Amino acid sequence: MKKISLKINLILTIAFLIGIYFFLSNVNILGDYWSRIVTLVAIYSIMAVSYTLVNGITGIFSLGQAGFIAIGAYTSALLTLSIQQKEMSFFIQPLIWPLNSIQIGFLPATIIGGLVAAFFAFLIGYPSLRLTGDYFAIATLAFAEIIRILIQNLYGVTNGTLGLKGINPYTNVWWAWSWLLVTVIVIGSLKYSSYGRALRAISEDPVAAKVMGIDVFRHQMMAFVISGFFAGVSGALYAHWITTLDPRPTSLGVMLTFYVLIMIVIGGLGSITGAILGAIFFAFVSQWLRIFESNITIFGFTIPGVPGMSMLILSVLFIIVMIFWRRGLMGKEELNWQKIYNFFKKVEVQNE
Amino acid sequence: MPEILKIEDLKVHYGVINAIKGINVRVNAGEIVTLIGANGAGKSSTLNAIMNLVTSKKGKILYEGQDITKRSTAEIVKSGIVLVPEGRRIFPNLTVQENLMIGSYGRSDKDGIKRDFDFVLSLFPRIKERLKQPGGTLSGGEQQMLAIGRALMGSPQILLMDEPSLGLAPLLVKMVFEVIRKIKDEGKTILLVEQNATMALANADYAYVLETGKITLEGSGKSLLAHEGVRKSYLGVK
Numbered sequence: 001m002k003k004i005s006l007k008i009n010l011i012l013t014i015a016f017l018i019g020i021y022f023f024l025s026n027v028n029i030l031g032d033y034w035s036r037i038v039t040l041v042a043i044y045s046i047m048a049v050s051y052t053l054v055n056g057i058t059g060i061f062s063l064g065q066a067g068f069i070a071i072g073a074y075t076s077a078l079l080t081l082s083i084q085q086k087e088m089s090f091f092i093q094p095l096i097w098p099l100n101s102i103q104i105g106f107l108p109a110t111i112i113g114g115l116v117a118a119f120f121a122f123l124i125g126y127p128s129l130r131l132t133g134d135y136f137a138i139a140t141l142a143f144a145e146i147i148r149i150l151i152q153n154l155y156g157v158t159n160g161t162l163g164l165k166g167i168n169p170y171t172n173v174w175w176a177w178s179w180l181l182v183t184v185i186v187i188g189s190l191k192y193s194s195y196g197r198a199l200r201a202i203s204e205d206p207v208a209a210k211v212m213g214i215d216v217f218r219h220q221m222m223a224f225v226i227s228g229f230f231a232g233v234s235g236a237l238y239a240h241w242i243t244t245l246d247p248r249p250t251s252l253g254v255m256l257t258f259y260v261l262i263m264i265v266i267g268g269l270g271s272i273t274g275a276i277l278g279a280i281f282f283a284f285v286s287q288w289l290r291i292f293e294s295n296i297t298i299f300g301f302t303i304p305g306v307p308g309m310s311m312l313i314l315s316v317l318f319i320i321v322m323i324f325w326r327r328g329l330m331g332k333e334e335l336n337w338q339k340i341y342n343f344f345k346k347v348e349v350q351n352e
Numbered sequence: 353m354p355e356i357l358k359i360e361d362l363k364v365h366y367g368v369i370n371a372i373k374g375i376n377v378r379v380n381a382g383e384i385v386t387l388i389g390a391n392g393a394g395k396s397s398t399l400n401a402i403m404n405l406v407t408s409k410k411g412k413i414l415y416e417g418q419d420i421t422k423r424s425t426a427e428i429v430k431s432g433i434v435l436v437p438e439g440r441r442i443f444p445n446l447t448v449q450e451n452l453m454i455g456s457y458g459r460s461d462k463d464g465i466k467r468d469f470d471f472v473l474s475l476f477p478r479i480k481e482r483l484k485q486p487g488g489t490l491s492g493g494e495q496q497m498l499a500i501g502r503a504l505m506g507s508p509q510i511l512l513m514d515e516p517s518l519g520l521a522p523l524l525v526k527m528v529f530e531v532i533r534k535i536k537d538e539g540k541t542i543l544l545v546e547q548n549a550t551m552a553l554a555n556a557d558y559a560y561v562l563e564t565g566k567i568t569l570e571g572s573g574k575s576l577l578a579h580e581g582v583r584k585s586y587l588g589v590k
């Protein structure tokens with residue numbers, strides 16, 4: 001098959017980015033509902049790409065993603081909420097100083113949200129990255145749950161079960177997609193740097209990687225902290241997209257980790273483009289599956305809606321993918337023009 | 353010749369199992385030194401202890417006169433001791449070239465890396481033809497060459513080799529030993545662990561016999577090759 005040259009690759013990529021730019025500029029045509037979904041797709045993508053850095057590229061199995069997202073979401077929201085809004089919301093216990101008297105812009109709040117999440121990734125990673133396999137998964141799962149319970153109970157900081165309301169709806173298509181671009185550039189260049197090569201070696205054989213002089217702990221730590229940062233950023237974007245936050249298990253709890261896990265498994269663990277494809281798939285399918293949660297009428301029969309049905313279907317899908325299609329869409333590889341070209345060439349040959 | 357590596361009263365235990373019970377080994381610079389012994393004698397444990405890959409050890413390891421007993425594996429590799437591990441352990445999903453580049457991890461001397469890369473490819477022309485394919489698609493023999501090449505990319509002063517001829521056809525075993533001699537000709541020191549005692553002793557300047565964690569015999573390669581007990585136990589001569 002023909003090999004696509006670097007020049008054509010570059011041209012196609014630039015054309016693709018311009019195409020996305022025009023799509024995003026005109027997204028309003030789709031209406032409010034769909035442009036919100038397009039924004040959500042980018043937020044999910046950041047969650048998925050940051051998660052695949054740990055679970056796919058580095059090959060350590062974390063179940064703490066929702067914890068970092070929640071930290072980013074709450075931190076940034078507490079920084080952007082107006083002072084009057086804070087006074088109004090925190091009526092069980094007033095918000096502690098200095099949070100009660102500051103309000104900053106969206107960009108610094110997002111970055112601080114990411115940094116605080118990264119700091120927590122360091123705190124949890126330091127002791128638990130020394131644990132192996134299953135124990136690490138359990139430790140991170142426990143961490144995320146502890147974060148959720150803390151949020152639920154620290155009324156003076158998080159407003160507990162009352163949650164945060166009236167968060168400014170700053171997150172638009174541009175914020176979300178620009179942050180996605182940053183995420184992809186950072187994690188993509190990491191994957192293909194000598195650091196990333198070391199990370200991939202660690203994921204294949206940590207002992208052999210150590211023998212070659214790679215400081216396994218330090219590398220895993222770095223990946224975990226960077227992943228934590230972008231998970232925090234995605235949380236900040238999410239908070240200013242949905243505009244209300246609460247600590248229910250189904251919103252920022254283990255369910256969310258599970259959702260993001262579905263995205264990266266479908267996309268192929270370790271693939272950045274795969275993670276994005278998985279996020280797109282998840283965003284649309286989970287919207288579409290909602291019809292099963294309300295009553296459906298077919299040929300005069302009414303099938304009663306079952307709450308949680310969409311989750312059930314997604315879970316079954318997840319299990320099927322795990323059993324029959326471990327590679328997911330992309331495996332560990334990245335989608336590129338060569339692959340697309342080869343794919344269409346194959347279709348063409350088959351049709352002849 | 354100056355002594356480059358010295359192991360003093362090394363003991364290794366795994367829980368209640370005493371794998372190494374106090375051994376002394378000296379390696380002179382530029383020589384091939386071999387450690388022969390049966391399965392479970394403690395050969396791998398010795399090499400792993402040098403690399404600080406075992407959790408519990410006692411004794412002292414001196415490299416160029418410095419105590420490296422407590423250094424981390426990464427520091428040891430950086431200082432010039434590199435291991436070709438038992439069973440090759442190449443990275444199957446990384447390409448052959450990426451496997452080699454992992455070997456040079458932590459080095460920043462671009463020219464040196466380039467020189468070592470060319471040396472490895474001249475040593476293994478078969479590897480050169482397969483740079484772009486995943487390491488896992490190589491044959492067993494090619495994987496062994498890759499494992500040796502990967503270690504050489506770390507620019508070692510001392511190369512530790514754990515049974516490099518294991519599972520190879522006789523012709524390839526011969527080739528591995530040719531490679532070992534070529535590496536020696538480059539001025540490097542080699543500490544070789546082998547069960548193939550004939551080949552190991554024939555090529556070694558000095559040799560140690562390890563039995564259940566203790567050194568029972570040592571001497572020049574030739575003298576052990578002629579030794580009655582060694583011939584009976586390790587060379588299959590009646």
Ligand SMILES: Nc1ncnc2c1ncn2[C@@H]1O[C@H](COP(=O)(O)OP(=O)(O)OP(=O)(O)O)[C@@H](O)[C@H]1O
Binds near residue numbers: 369389393397438
């Ligand atoms: N990780 C470990 N945990 C427990 N015991 C171990 C471990 N590694 C080695 N041993 C034990 O230590 C002893 C020496 O093992 P070692 O691997 O050093 O032998 P060896 O000489 O390399 O053998 P072989 O030729 O089969 O590779 C054996 O009795 C082995 O069972």
Ligand SMILES: [Mg+2]
Binds near residue numbers: 395397438
């Ligand atoms: Mg062994």
